[in-house]
Amino acid sequence: MADWKSGLRRILYPAYEARLARRLPTDRLPKHVGVMLDGNRRWAKAVGADAAHGHRAGAANISPLLEWCEEVGVEVVTLWLLSTDNLNRPAAELAELLTIIEEAVDDLASEGRWRLNPVGALDLLPAETARRLKEAADRTRDVDGIIVNVAVGYGGRREIADAVRSLLQEHASKGTTLDELAGILDVEHISEHLYTKGQPDPDLVIRTSGEQRLGGFLLWQSAHSEFYFCEAYWPDFRKVDFLRALRAYAARERRFGV
DSSP states (O other), X not given: OHHHHHHHHHHHHHHHHHHXXXXXXXXXXXXXXXXXXXXXXXXXXXXTOOHHHHHHHHHHTHHHHHHHHHHHTOOXXXXXXXXXXXXXXXXXXXXXXXXXXXXXXXXXHHHTSSEEEEESOGGGSOHHHHHHHHHHHHHTTTOOSOEEEEEEEEOHHHHHHHHHHHHHHHHHHHTOOHHHHHHHOOHXXXXXXXXXXXXXXXXXXXEOTTOOOOTTTTTTGGGGOEEEEOSSOGGGOOHHHHHHHHXXXXXXXXXXXX
């Protein structure tokens, strides 16, 4: 019975995906999509494997996601791979996870299709991890493709603190006094110092695994984003799930805080 159902799904899902894709309104699709790749460890536990197996399965699902984004005209994708809180995991587990991330980023860079941009507090990462992230960015700097923000060692509060610190340092170097800065400071000044400076804010943020919270992801940038929460663990996230997220996004009336 299980084999029969699996075979039926293999036949029906491509047709369902194609129908979903055809019905998407091309003028109402997001240009920047943020994805919280959540549930790797729980997926691994469900299949009787260790956490590393789950992280590797999750890493393998990144390239397909970027291909789906290409197909519908998404221009920027932000992938949250490791939070600042995750840096407190047991040393052995963290080391294995960082190795998986390094390999995944290397693989993405080697495809030569996407422009990789590390975002996060790289100074908190091991030197080798930070080096390989920067190297991937250098290798893809001239690629004419989707911008892929790789959020590693990322926390929304830390990003805002870093932005304010950078802003203060910039104005201090120019001789601006604190009183003068206070008189001119606005939200755009801070935006210009975020990790994602120069990029559009995310239109849509997707979180997998059924969790319905932001968890510190793109706190500043997501003020007017639409959110989509998917029950599937990240390794099980399929194209049909992505298309459903786009369908839900396209059906919403964006109010931008009004």
